[in-house]
Amino acid sequence: MKVDFVTPRYGPVGGAENAVGALARRLARQAGWTVGLHTTCANSSNSWANEHAPGTTVADSLMIHRHLVDSGRNDAWSPLERRIQLGPSSVDPTTQDQFFFHQGPVSEGLADAVQQSVADLVLFAPYLFWPTIAIAPQLASRGVIIPAAHDEPFLRLSRVGEMLEKSRGLIYGSLAEQHLLQRTHSVAHLPSVVLGWGIEEPLKDDPSALSKLGLSDKPYVICVGRIEHAKGTLALVDFWRTHKSRSKSDHQLVLLGEPSVAIDSHDDVLVVRGADDVTKWSLLRGADFLINPSALESFSLVLFEAWAAGIPVLVNGHCETTRTHVARGMGGLWYRSYPEFEIAVHRLTSDRPLRTQLATNGHNFGETFYSWDKIVQRFIEFCDHIT
Amino acid sequence: MSDSQSDTDYFQEIVAEIETEARNRAATGEYPRALLRSLEEEFRRWIPDASLENGVEDTIRGIEAASYVDASVPLESRSSVGSFVKWVVRRLTYFYHRHMAQQVTALGIHVTRPLRLLDAMLKNIDRRVSAIEDQLDVGAAARSELIAGIANTCVPEEFKEILLEHLTDAPGRVVFGDLFQPELLRFLSRQSVDIYGVSPTGDTIEAVDVRQEQLLDHLNHLESDVLGGFVLCGVTDRGSLNEQLRVLRLLLLRSKPGAPVAVIVAHPESLSSRFGPVATDLLHGRPLHPETWCYLLSREHASDLTVTEASDSTCSLITAKLQ
Numbered sequence: 001m002k003v004d005f006v007t008p009r010y011g012p013v014g015g016a017e018n019a020v021g022a023l024a025r026r027l028a029r030q031a032g033w034t035v036g037l038h039t040t041c042a043n044s045s046n047s048w049a050n051e052h053a054p055g056t057t058v059a060d061s062l063m064i065h066r067h068l069v070d071s072g073r074n075d076a077w078s079p080l081e082r083r084i085q086l087g088p089s090s091v092d093p094t095t096q097d098q099f100f101f102h103q104g105p106v107s108e109g110l111a112d113a114v115q116q117s118v119a120d121l122v123l124f125a126p127y128l129f130w131p132t133i134a135i136a137p138q139l140a141s142r143g144v145i146i147p148a149a150h151d152e153p154f155l156r157l158s159r160v161g162e163m164l165e166k167s168r169g170l171i172y173g174s175l176a177e178q179h180l181l182q183r184t185h186s187v188a189h190l191p192s193v194v195l196g197w198g199i200e201e202p203l204k205d206d207p208s209a210l211s212k213l214g215l216s217d218k219p220y221v222i223c224v225g226r227i228e229h230a231k232g233t234l235a236l237v238d239f240w241r242t243h244k245s246r247s248k249s250d251h252q253l254v255l256l257g258e259p260s261v262a263i264d265s266h267d268d269v270l271v272v273r274g275a276d277d278v279t280k281w282s283l284l285r286g287a288d289f290l291i292n293p294s295a296l297e298s299f300s301l302v303l304f305e306a307w308a309a310g311i312p313v314l315v316n317g318h319c320e321t322t323r324t325h326v327a328r329g330m331g332g333l334w335y336r337s338y339p340e341f342e343i344a345v346h347r348l349t350s351d352r353p354l355r356t357q358l359a360t361n362g363h364n365f366g367e368t369f370y371s372w373d374k375i376v377q378r379f380i381e382f383c384d385h386i387t
Numbered sequence: 388m389s390d391s392q393s394d395t396d397y398f399q400e401i402v403a404e405i406e407t408e409a410r411n412r413a414a415t416g417e418y419p420r421a422l423l424r425s426l427e428e429e430f431r432r433w434i435p436d437a438s439l440e441n442g443v444e445d446t447i448r449g450i451e452a453a454s455y456v457d458a459s460v461p462l463e464s465r466s467s468v469g470s471f472v473k474w475v476v477r478r479l480t481y482f483y484h485r486h487m488a489q490q491v492t493a494l495g496i497h498v499t500r501p502l503r504l505l506d507a508m509l510k511n512i513d514r515r516v517s518a519i520e521d522q523l524d525v526g527a528a529a530r531s532e533l534i535a536g537i538a539n540t541c542v543p544e545e546f547k548e549i550l551l552e553h554l555t556d557a558p559g560r561v562v563f564g565d566l567f568q569p570e571l572l573r574f575l576s577r578q579s580v581d582i583y584g585v586s587p588t589g590d591t592i593e594a595v596d597v598r599q600e601q602l603l604d605h606l607n608h609l610e611s612d613v614l615g616g617f618v619l620c621g622v623t624d625r626g627s628l629n630e631q632l633r634v635l636r637l638l639l640l641r642s643k644p645g646a647p648v649a650v651i652v653a654h655p656e657s658l659s660s661r662f663g664p665v666a667t668d669l670l671h672g673r674p675l676h677p678e679t680w681c682y683l684l685s686r687e688h689a690s691d692l693t694v695t696e697a698s699d700s701t702c703s704l705i706t707a708k709l710q
Contacts, residue, residue, distance in 0.1 A: 151435035175599060182598075188608040189560050191583060193595045235430040242426060295434040318434040330398040338426045339409035339418065347405065354401070361394065381595045385576055 001383055002034040003027070004119040006136075008048075008105050008129040010039040010064060012277075016126040016148035019173075019197040019301060026376050028061035033380075036063040038114050040105045040131075048072030048105035067109035077102035088156040096159040100133045111135050120387050121168065128154055137166045144386070146171045150296040150321070151180055161185040169386045171195050171379075173299030176320040193382040198372040199304045202281050209282035213254075213272060219349070220252040220270070221314075222287040224280065224302045225294070227259035227271065232293030232316055234261060237269055239293075239341050244268045246342070251349055253291075256283055284309035289332070289348045289355060295319040304370060307331050307362030312355050314344055331362020421457050447502045450495055456488035540624055540653045542571055543697045546704045550618065553647050553706045554580045559615025561647075562638075565602035565622050569594050581615065603630070606637035614642045620651035623680075624658060627672040632683075639687050642709055648689065650680050650705045657701045677703040 005024045007017045021037070028035040041050040048069045056065050080099040084091055091099075107130075114122060114135050122139050124132040125146035136143040145167045149155050164170065164181070169191035172178040182188040210216045227233045233255060240253045255263065256272045265271045272283070284290065290306035295318045303325055306313050313332035315322040317340070326332045333348065335341040348355060412418065460477050464470040477484075554561055554575065563572055564585030575582045576596075584597040585605045598605050602622060617638045623631060642648065653674045659667045667673070675683075677694045685692060689707035696703050 178598070179600070182605075182608045186608075186610045186613070188598065188605060189562070189583070189613050191560075191596050192598075194599075229429075230433050232430070232433055235426070235433070238426050238429055242422065316434075330394060333402065333405065335405075337409060337413075338423060338430070339412050340405055343405045343408050343412075347401065357394075357397075361398075378595060385595050 001032065001121075001380075001387070002036075002119045003383065004036040004038060004114065004117045004122045006038045006110070006114055006122060006124045006131050007126075008040060008131055009042050009045070010037060010066070011043065013043055014045065015301060016146070016298070019148075019299070020123075020125045020146060022198065022200060022372075023375065023379065025060050025062050026372055027379065028063075030376065030380070034119075035061070036065060036117070036119065038065045038067065038110055038117075038131075040069045040107050040110060041066045042069050042072070042105050046073060054109070065113060067107045067113060069105040069107050070109075071101075071106045072104050074102065077104075084157065085153050088153040091157065093159060096157050099157075100130050100159065103128065104130050106130050106134075114139070121383055123171070127160060127164070133159060133163055137163050140166045141168055143167050144169045144171060147177070147181060148173060148298045149177060149181060150298050152296060155180075155184055165190075169193075169382070171382070173197055174321045174324065176324050177298045180320075191382075191386045193378060195375060195378055195382070196370045197299050197301055197304075198370050198375050199301055199308055199366075200277075202305070202308050203278050205282045205285055206278045207282075209279045210286050213270065213283075215252070215254070215270070215283075215286060218252055219250060220254050220287055221289050221291055221345075221349070222254045222256060222283055223291045223293065224256045224284070224305070225292070227255050227257050227263060228261055230294075230296060232295060233257075234263070236291060236293035237263060239338055241268055242338065243342050243345055247346065249346075249349055251288065254283060254287065256280060281305075281309060284311060287311055289314055292316065292319075292322055294322075297321045300325065303331070303362070304366045307359060307366050310359050310363070312348065312358035312362060314341075314348060325365075326362075329362045329365025330358065331365055332358050447499050447506065450499050450502070456491045458484040458488040460484070540620070540651075540658075540702055542568055542620065542651055543699070543702065545698060546651065546695070547571065547574055549695055549704060549706065550649060551575060551578050551580065553649060554582065554616055554618070557581065557615035557647050558643050558645055559613065561616040561618065562605075562614055562641075563618040564605065565620075569597075572597070582618075602634055603637070606634065606641055609641045611640050612643045614638070614646060616646040616648055617642060618649045618651065623650060623652040624674050625670065625672060628675075630672065631675065635683060639709065644709060646709045648684070648707050648709060650684075651702060652677060652680060652705070653702045654700060661701075677705055680705045681707075 005020055007020055009017055010021055012018060024035050024037050027033055040048070041052040041054055042048040043051045049072060050069050052066050054066050054068050056063060058064070076098070080095065080102060083095065084099060110131055111134065115138060120142065121144050122142050123144045123146055124136045126132065126148035127145060132145065136145060143166070145164055147164070147170065154160065164185050164187050167190065170181065170187060172181070172192060172194045173196060175194050178192060178194055223233065223236060225231055237253070243249070252267070253269045254272060255269060256275055258273055259271060263269065263271055272279075275283070284306060289312045290302065291314045292300055292302060293316050295316045297319050298321060300322050303313050303315070303322060307329070313326060315326055315332065315334045317323050317334035317336035323334050326334055333344040335344050458481065460473065462470050462473045462477065464473060555578070557580065559581070561580060561582040562585060563582055565587055572582060572584050584594065585602050586597055586599060587601045588599075619634065619638060622634055626634070638648070655674050655676065658674055662670065681692050681694065684705070684707045688710040690710060692705065692707045694703055694705050
């Protein structure tokens with residue numbers, strides 16, 4: 001079997017791109033499989049500036065083809081994005097095309113290469129970028145979409161519906177994502193699989209990582225991911241500061257990620273940016289539990305990383321995806337309001353046996369359903385099914 | 388009690404305790420209104436509307452929270468002079484701010500009134516529907532216990548080849564629901580039948596191209612004339628008469644002209660002997676006779692109607708082609 005993946009960028013960037021890259025690398029090791037990955041030379045989704053050299057490299061049997069970006073984000077993008085946020089159902093197709101053009105990354109080299117691909121299947125991820133919207137519909141019989149979608153106005157655009165409906169099949173991260181897509185567009189009958197994603201092998205601790213950050217003798221909880229409004233980080237900081245002002249807890253909240261809004265570090269909240277993977281795993285293992293405050297998730301790998309690190313999780317109860325993971329795996333708690341947050345945080349910080357029990361449950365859940373062996377096996381079965 | 392059951396009970400107990408305690412604390416006024424309003428504002432901003440479980444009530448709460456205006460402007464400042472100036476301004480303008488705040492609050496009350504009426508109407512309808520459901524659904528708990536203990540009807544091996552021959556060259560995707568048998572699905576798929584499954588049970592989550600949902604919910608998501616055929620079973624043994632007829636109606640609407648269709652149904656007599664007298668008496672529905680399925684399909688102008696009985700007489704396969 002020969003398959004090609006298409007992602008707007010490749011490397012340790014972006015949740016969906018990262019997960020697809022990890023799958024592609026594992027698939028490339030399978031006997032009888034030839035796997036390629038077409039991507040751009042960009043790293044940043046804010047600019048789509050070319051940062052890598054174009055050309056083909058081979059990493060662990062995976063052929064990575066990088067193509068130059070012709071045009072990235074400019075000033076035209078922002079008003080179009082705001083227009084769609086206000087009401088996607090009333091946006092005409094021409095405006096939608098303009099939006100996706102400016103959403104980027106536009107790369108004619110990538111489009112030409114993908115159209116010339118002789119792969120049995122070409123898999124596009126995620127749905128929201130130009131390569132998927134513009135190229136996938138031209139490969140109808142071979143194009144498979146990995147939407148990595150959550151409930152947002154862009155998903156309701158008619159162009160997105162047309163692209164999904166023309167595809168050969170769909171690969172979802174979670175059952176909640178599948179139900180969302182089936183509610184939103186006419187895709188319920190198309191071939192699909194709820195694949196899920198796996199995590200990379202946890203790295204060993206760096207004993208000095210915690211002391212460098214002044215955390216070696218201090219209890220803390222951790223939140224990993226982009227620090228921004230839409231990910232719920234600011235609401236979490238508000239909740240946390242209120243909780244601290246109302247309780248005698250000496251726990252600190254560690255925000256690990258790149259901030260797109262300014263949050264100052266102080267006694268209650270510590271912002272850690274630019275951390276490498278070793279630091280990330282060290283911080284995860286040292287935390288009492290992980291909080292994922294986002295209501296917009298299509299899978300949330302970080303929950304599985306937390307469980308692999310031996311800590312439970314606390315998630316936003318309004319996010320169907322993460323709440324379903326936690327409820328099925330019994331690997332943590334959730335909150336739907338500030339009072340619930342306060343009580344759940346108190347339970348998790350004060351009850352060590354509970355933390356241990358929840359972390360063990362979560363770890364077992366991840367191993368049972370989302371080990372790489374099982375994911376790759378499901379993926380292969382699905383490809384066999386649709387070719 | 389098994390370990391996994393006691394783990395589940397413990398987990399559910401903790402979740403319930405947190406929810407109850409949060410409700411109690413909020414009800415006793417432990418949290419100042421202005422505090423909750425400011426916290427909820429950012430928290431709710433990024434929650435998709437569809438995720439809010441109690442839409443109308445949440446909207447009302449949101450409007451009430453947003454329309455509450457605190458006329459006491461904070462006085463904190465880096466310098467004591469700044470703080471004093473703020474205090475003077477607040478004293479001088481307090482009457483004005485209070486007047487404005489009262490108007491905004493009054494607007495909030497007027498806006499929430501029709502929503503409260505709507506909410507009351509919805510709750511009233513919900514109560515009435517629940518009452519009707521209760522009347523129709525006496526002994527639901529007993530029934531679900533009985534169903535849980537009964538194995539589903541297995542599609543006999545001898546039907547495999549008949550189904551394969553019947554479904555080959557279907558003019559589109561064939562749906563197989565809701566009694567899902569992975570081996571049969573795999574067999575048909577490997578023989579180039581473009582088929583997928585729908586099953587309400589959770590043990591199919593890992594299966595490829597199987598939707599884990601109720602068959603009726605799934606059919607409601609489909610557009611008309613999108614299916615190339617169907618294999619209906621499972622619900623034909625256990626579903627109420629109304630359920631079975633609704634499923635059939637939707638399947639016919641969703642199928643293209645010329646689509647091959649198949650219904651697998653247990654024999655009422657053999658099912659009675661398998662279920663025993665208690666389950667037979669209490670179960671919601673019972674299988675329709677093959678003659679009834681033929682009648683229902685022929686009313687929809689289906690042609691080539693054929694009934695094949697299993698060699699052990701446990702069930703029948705009815706095949707037909709839609710016009």
